[in-house]
Amino acid sequence: MKSLTEYLWFEVPGRRGFVNITDTIKALVRKSEVGEGICLVNAMHITAAVFINDAEDGLLHDFDVWLEKLAPHAPTSHYDHNRTGEDNADAHLKRQIMGREVVVAITNGKLDFGPWEQIFYGEFDGNRRKRVLVKIIGE
Amino acid sequence: MATHPTASVYINDAEDGLLHDYEVWLEKLAPHAPTQNYRHNLTGEDNADAHLKRQIMGREVVVAITKGRLDFGPWEQIFYGEFDGHRRKRVLVKIIGE
Numbered sequence: 554m555k556s557l558t559e560y561l562w563f564e565v566p567g568r569r570g571f572v573n574i575t576d577t578i579k580a581l582v583r584k585s586e587v588g589e590g591i592c593l594v595n596a597m598h599i600t601a602a603v604f605i606n607d608a609e610d611g612l613l614h615d616f617d618v619w620l621e622k623l624a625p626h627a628p629t630s631h632y633d634h635n636r637t638g639e640d641n642a643d644a645h646l647k648r649q650i651m652g653r654e655v656v657v658a659i660t661n662g663k664l665d666f667g668p669w670e671q672i673f674y675g676e677f678d679g680n681r682r683k684r685v686l687v688k689i690i691g692e
Numbered sequence: 693m694a695t696h697p698t699a700s701v702y703i704n705d706a707e708d709g710l711l712h713d714y715e716v717w718l719e720k721l722a723p724h725a726p727t728q729n730y731r732h733n734l735t736g737e738d739n740a741d742a743h744l745k746r747q748i749m750g751r752e753v754v755v756a757i758t759k760g761r762l763d764f765g766p767w768e769q770i771f772y773g774e775f776d777g778h779r780r781k782r783v784l785v786k787i788i789g790e
Contacts, residue, residue, distance in 0.1 A: 554789070554790050558763070593754050593756055595755075596765070597764065597766075597768065598766070598767070599765070599768060623721065632713045633709030633710070633712045634707055634710035635709070637709060645705060646714070646717055649702065649704065649748060649749060653703050654753070654754055683765075684765060686756055686763055686765075688758070690789065
């Protein structure tokens, strides 16, 4: 079995943002030389997400507005978690909606995607360095 | 992974305030009552909300193993989330590799 482990660093300016990491993951799949296998991509921080969806700016904006409606940042005092001195309870909730990780099939040495699938890093408590783990296993 | 569709396995912070926040938030997004607001409950169940809550929190987590250990970030903890309890349920753990 072949395997490859890589860590990607992000420092998103501002509290929230989305980064398309599809090309980076494709390059790692090539580097792994795995022909048949799976690729795990997960946020290592619990106020960030990795998800698959459409690379369309309008939709990314819509996600941002929708998440803010479902889990508003303010008033921060509404969340018990923020009594710890944090102000990021909303970010833990937003990440839960968007998901921690994706698992993508590798077929014939390529990510076996549908027509519009793109991999994103979603940041909900930015302005600091955070990591994403990529693990590729297969033959 | 949770093998019941009204429970979750997810990764987040082991902080009591946050667990309380999840509870309040999920009840707001998918309230248990009034139970007759859900078509699923016409079957005699009263757990439609639990199916919705589990959908938000997720069914499974996949964690990389590197050098024989769970390859976690600094605060990651694995939780079982129950939304329709008082009965025995199972979680499946599958570990593969070399």
